[in-house]
Amino acid sequence: xxxxxxxxxxxxxxxxxxxxxxxxxxxxxxxxxxxxxxxxxxxxxxxxxxxxxxxxxxxxxxxxxxxxxxxxxxxxxxxxxxxxxxxxxxxxxxxxxxxxxxxxxxxxxxxxxxxxxxxxxxxxxxxxxxxxxxxxxxxxxxxxxxxxxxxxxxxxxxxxxxxxxxxxxxxxxxxxxxxxxxxxxxxxxxxxxxxxxxxxxxxxxxxxxxxxxxxxxxxxxxxxxxxxxxxxxxxxxxxxxxxxxxxxxxxxxxxxxxxxxxxxxxxxxxxxxxxxxxxxxxxxxxxxxxxxxxxxxxxxxxxxxxxxxxxxxxxxxxxxxxxxxxxxxxxxxxxxxxxxxxxxxxxxxxxxxxxxxxxxxxxxxxxxxxxxxxxxxxxxxxxxxxxxxxxxxxxxxxxxxxxxxxxxxxxxxxxxxxxxxxxxxxxxxxxxxxxxxxxxxxxxxxxxxxxxxxxxxxxxxxxxxxxxxxxxxxxxxxxxxxxxxxxxxxxxxxxxxxxxxxxxxx
Amino acid sequence: xxxxxxxxxxxxxxxxxxxxxxxxxxxxxxxxxxxxxxxxxxxxxxxxxxxxxxxxxxxxxxxxxxxxxxxxxxxxxxxxxxxxxxxxxxxxxxxxxxxxxxxxxxxxxxxxxxxxxxxxxxxxxxxxxxxxxxxxxxxxxxxxxxxxxxxxxxxxxxxxxxxxxxxxxxxxxxxxxxxxxxxxxxxxxxxxxxxxxxxxxxxxxxxxxxxxxxxxxxxxxxxxxxxxxxxxxxxxxxxxxxxxxxxxxxxxxxxxxxxxxxxxxxxxxxxxxxxxxxxxxxxxxxxxxxxxxxxxx
Numbered sequence: 001x002x003x004x005x006x007x008x009x010x011x012x013x014x015x016x017x018x019x020x021x022x023x024x025x026x027x028x029x030x031x032x033x034x035x036x037x038x039x040x041x042x043x044x045x046x047x048x049x050x051x052x053x054x055x056x057x058x059x060x061x062x063x064x065x066x067x068x069x070x071x072x073x074x075x076x077x078x079x080x081x082x083x084x085x086x087x088x089x090x091x092x093x094x095x096x097x098x099x100x101x102x103x104x105x106x107x108x109x110x111x112x113x114x115x116x117x118x119x120x121x122x123x124x125x126x127x128x129x130x131x132x133x134x135x136x137x138x139x140x141x142x143x144x145x146x147x148x149x150x151x152x153x154x155x156x157x158x159x160x161x162x163x164x165x166x167x168x169x170x171x172x173x174x175x176x177x178x179x180x181x182x183x184x185x186x187x188x189x190x191x192x193x194x195x196x197x198x199x200x201x202x203x204x205x206x207x208x209x210x211x212x213x214x215x216x217x218x219x220x221x222x223x224x225x226x227x228x229x230x231x232x233x234x235x236x237x238x239x240x241x242x243x244x245x246x247x248x249x250x251x252x253x254x255x256x257x258x259x260x261x262x263x264x265x266x267x268x269x270x271x272x273x274x275x276x277x278x279x280x281x282x283x284x285x286x287x288x289x290x291x292x293x294x295x296x297x298x299x300x301x302x303x304x305x306x307x308x309x310x311x312x313x314x315x316x317x318x319x320x321x322x323x324x325x326x327x328x329x330x331x332x333x334x335x336x337x338x339x340x341x342x343x344x345x346x347x348x349x350x351x352x353x354x355x356x357x358x359x360x361x362x363x364x365x366x367x368x369x370x371x372x373x374x375x376x377x378x379x380x381x382x383x384x385x386x387x388x389x390x391x392x393x394x395x396x397x398x399x400x401x402x403x404x405x406x407x408x409x410x411x412x413x414x415x416x417x418x419x420x421x422x423x424x425x426x427x428x429x430x431x432x433x434x435x436x437x438x439x440x441x442x443x444x445x446x447x448x449x450x451x452x453x454x455x456x457x458x459x460x461x462x463x464x465x466x467x468x469x470x471x472x473x474x475x476x477x478x479x480x481x482x483x484x485x486x487x488x489x490x491x492x493x494x495x496x497x498x499x500x501x502x503x504x505x506x
Numbered sequence: 507x508x509x510x511x512x513x514x515x516x517x518x519x520x521x522x523x524x525x526x527x528x529x530x531x532x533x534x535x536x537x538x539x540x541x542x543x544x545x546x547x548x549x550x551x552x553x554x555x556x557x558x559x560x561x562x563x564x565x566x567x568x569x570x571x572x573x574x575x576x577x578x579x580x581x582x583x584x585x586x587x588x589x590x591x592x593x594x595x596x597x598x599x600x601x602x603x604x605x606x607x608x609x610x611x612x613x614x615x616x617x618x619x620x621x622x623x624x625x626x627x628x629x630x631x632x633x634x635x636x637x638x639x640x641x642x643x644x645x646x647x648x649x650x651x652x653x654x655x656x657x658x659x660x661x662x663x664x665x666x667x668x669x670x671x672x673x674x675x676x677x678x679x680x681x682x683x684x685x686x687x688x689x690x691x692x693x694x695x696x697x698x699x700x701x702x703x704x705x706x707x708x709x710x711x712x713x714x715x716x717x718x719x720x721x722x723x724x725x726x727x728x729x730x731x732x733x734x735x736x737x738x739x740x741x742x743x744x745x746x747x748x749x750x751x752x753x754x755x756x757x758x759x760x761x762x763x764x765x766x767x768x769x770x771x772x773x774x775x776x777x778x779x780x781x782x783x784x785x786x787x788x789x790x791x792x793x794x795x796x797x798x799x800x801x802x803x
Contacts, residue, residue, distance in 0.1 A: 277757070490765055
């Protein structure tokens with residue numbers, strides 16, 4: 001065990017020391033074996049003590065500095081400025097000037113080469129970016145290294161190629177850019193979300209003002225250095241730091257043509273309301289309460305892997321997480337037993353350790369929210385099971401948890417927890433599975449596990465979500481459009497369809 | 507205007523113009539009416555002035571119809587919409603006369619608008635089994651997965667109908683919404699609202715399932731706020747409207763993350779232009795669904 005982990009257990013449920021074996025012949029899982037620590041080194045990562053903003057191609061100082069901490073250790077990593085309205089205005093003006101002066105007149109083929117450059121530099125600096133992402137956000141280094149950073153580079157690479165091919169994307173429409181895009185992104189995939197936002201905006205000829213989340217600004221500032229060193233014309237992308245007030249100032253700025261927001265449904269509605277009646281175009285990528293539907297005829301071991309990936313990937317800080325397991329009644333006991341065994345092998349702890357499966361909860365605020373909803377689940381009569389893992393003493397951690405005995409009316413079956421907490425419900429018929437899957441205001445993702453192709457297609461057609469994963473879960477690709485139905489938002493990111501929110505088509 | 511003296515010969519039978527909800531023609535539950543005059547100011551008919559309750563009833567009917575209509579094969583939807591063009595052609599004299607008498611069109615202009623409306627219905631009917639091919643895709647992801655995206659109807663859409671071009675505007679507004687499988691509630695507040703109910707009679711005889719299109723005559727300003735705030739309306743298509751009205755609608759719509767789409771309501775002749783029909787008018791009222799499946803043994 002690494003130094004940050006004490007021998008004393010800090011499990012949320014004290015009663016279970018080890019998972020009971022599912023049957024007498026089953027293997028014992030859990031903390032039976034000690035693992036040697038395998039920490040990723042961070043000595044090559046350059047972090048400044050202070051970060052201001054990136055405006056007009058310059059890294060500039062700011063005011064009202066606040067700390068950004070490592071949620072796994074609670075140590076301060078750097079101080080970051082909070083942009084006020086005047087700073088936001090400067091950034092928007094820089095973006096407008098860059099749009100008029102450089103970007104809208106530039107040939108698509110030339111724009112493309114800048115975007116390709118950015119993709120390449122992200123690949124070059126992948127290790128530094130991954131380490132920084134993990135330090136600042138708490139996600140396991142395995143995920144930032146293998147998923148976040150490569151996908152971010154891939155997004156730039158994919159959209160770079162569209163920049164000079166837009167007339168083929170929407171034939172006969174004379175596609176034209178909108179102008180200046182104001183983009184506000186969340187803390188769960190900081191660099192990847194920046195890539196999702198910036199890459200299509202640049203490819204379509206728009207300029208950008210981006211606001212990263214206040215708990216995870218560091219990779220965005222690293223990206224600013226890349227943009228600078230890639231010689232992206234000054235002001236084409238501007239990055240301003242800050243919290244909600246900065247985001248509101250950006251969204252409400254009169255010279256923004258397009259707003260793109262990824263985050264909670266609550267804030268998404270607020271944004272939709274505040275820009276109502278303006279000419280601003282809007283895309284929203286909001287919350288979810290994804291159903292992972294397991295049929296009795298599914299390959300259950302694979303399904304269990306899918307359940308684990310669905311809800312415990314990135315500590316469950318995923319808008320499309322499979323946070324509701326809807327399992328056919330005849331196999332629920334078996335699925336739950338196998339799930340317990342599998343969960344007991346999950347290694348929770350130091351995100352910088354290359355063997356860690358589940359890292360730190362992103363912030364104290366988020367940890368409190370998870371605890372609150374878990375408490376509500378217990379109060380409403382759900383039966384809770386958490387893995388008997390040891391949690392580090394410092395930092396924000398929560399053990400992988402599921403609830404059985406959950407009804408559709410329970411808060412943990414309706415509200416987005418955004419943490420490693422799964423609600424288990426059952427069904428008998430495919431119709432009931434669909435009914436339950438669709439019974440939330442959200443509509444982002446669904447997983448369906450069955451060996452019957454016909455049934456899979458029936459379910460895929462009947463669920464009202466923007467993404468359906470058949471016999472898999474939480475897969476992402478720059479070529480694959482992503483986005484929600486209903487209160488999970490509108491507009492798509494990724495693929496050809498991800499260009500459309502940034503274009504005027506006639 | 508004074509009542510006319512009895513004409514020689516037979517006294518005509520007038521038509522009562524009611525609402526169109528769930529395939530039936532009920533009066534407004536509110537018992538209210540609006541009087542329609544012709545272009546010269548003479549009384550033509552009373553129409554129902556729809557209420558908030560009528561809107562709710564229409565939403566219920568539309569939601570009920572949505573499931574069946576969206577599950578029809580695209581080919582079948584296309585055939586039904588084509589049938590609509592046949593019905594419209596057969597009744598074209600009613601619309602031509604209405605445009606002349608109520609909206610003050612010249613006979614030539616009336617003919618042109620009816621021609622356009624019929625042809626536009628045919629045009630959209632052909633899109634029913636094509637737009638998913640144009641707007642869908644298979645996506646070359648960098649892993650062994652089969653991945654494809656396909657547009658699906660958003661659900662229940664309320665159309666605040668154009669006030670210009672009483673027939674061509676109406677048809678141009680409704681068709682791109684329903685062709686993908688949506689159910690629509692159409693709020694009509696125009697100079698010739700009886701034409702919308704005449705159109706309802708066309709719809710009712712086109713094999714279009716009841717509730718796929720519901721037509722409410724009345725006052726847009728009165729119903730607008732209710733349209734915005736009704737949580738079971740998924741999307742709104744609003745033609746024209748003052749800034750204040752648009753803002754109120756969009757603000758209320760945010761509460762349920764409604765897709766609120768605004769379009770211009772140009773003069774009648776412009777409604778007949780080719781640029782007033784486009785497969786891109788279908789897009790705001792579909793949701794793209796992307797599905798993944800592993801490729802392997």
